[in-house]
Amino acid sequence: MDYQTVSFKNIDIAYTEHGKGSALIMLHGFLENALMWQKITKDFSKRFRVIAIDLLGHGKTGCLGYMHSMEDMADAVFAVISELKLRKVTLIGHSMGGYVSLAFAELYPDRVKSMILINSTARPDNKERIENRNRAIELIKQNSATFVNMAINNLFSDEIRPFIQSEIKHTKQEALKTPVQGIIAALEGMKIRIDREVILHFAPYPIALILGNSDPVMPYTETAEQIQNTETVLFTLKGGHMLHIEAPQELSDSIQSFLKKI
Known part of the structure; x- marks a missing residue:
């Protein structure tokens, strides 16, 4: 993929750009990078200007410091x-x-x-998740490869894992390219993020939440609960946390369906 860069606080923010039209900004998850969107980007670049960004400390984008808050990452996107x-x-x-x-x-x-x-939430980490992130940071300092392999495995349910071994292997290979500083900085930033559920209730623009019904990371019922009594549109797909791998066509169809209505 052809990357372009923007200078931000003396580091380069890397991104890819395809197509013309209204802009779609694709933002990957922890230990991922802009390449995660490749399977579905083609579907959208015919009608949209698709920009996939490597977030701070991931992919080809540099690290700013010991912590990358979600606000830091948002500023980089801006x-x-x-x-x-x-x-x-x-x-x-x-x-x-x-x-x-x-x-x-x-x-x-x-x-x-x-x-x-x-497969995301507007709620902050609870006490248990904060403790898990602290344990992860200690493990990374000792052996980052062990952490990355464990973390990627845990993103997939036991049922799906045997059927997508090559995709899991590729995901691990990409994740292992993430520098130790980038991994720790993201964990530190996610750990302190604030509750933004109010956005789901009062935003003046359309919002969709797409969830896997067997997500091992974010329990479906708990995650879906936050949009009760809101205008947020819910799409429930058969799959886990990595829907772009487990159900790429269904994910693409859900996004297309939402975009057609707005």
Whole structure:
């Protein structure tokens, strides 16, 4: 893929760009990068201007410091949007990319046309998840490869894992390219993120939440609960946390369906 870069606080933010039309900003999850969108980008670049960004410390984008808050990442996304002179954009965020989308929506509300959160939540980490992130940070300092292999395995349910071994292997290979500093900085940033559920209730633009019904990371019922009594559109797909791998066509169809209505 051909990457372009934007300078942001003395580091390069890398992104890819395909197609013409209204802008879709694709934001990957933890230990992923812009390549995660490859399977579905082709579907959208015929009608949209698709920009996939490597978030701080991931892919070809550099690290800023020991912690990358979701606000830091949102500012980096804004740097790309400003460089490309985009006025309003649709944010499509997977997992951590969803957290970044929500932070962006809070910081730059006038720049958001619509938002799609995939296997993500507006709620902050609970005490247990914070403790798990702290344990992960200690493990990474000792052996980052062991952590990455475990973390990627845990994103897939036991039922699906045997059928997508080559995809899991590729996901691990990409994840292992993430620098230790980038991994720790993202964990530190996710750990302190604030509750942004209010956006799901009061945002003046359309929002969709796409969830896998067997997500091993974010329990379906608990995650879907946050959009009760809101205008947020819910798509429930058969699959787990990595819908772009487990159900790419269904994910693409859900996004297309939502975009046609707005």
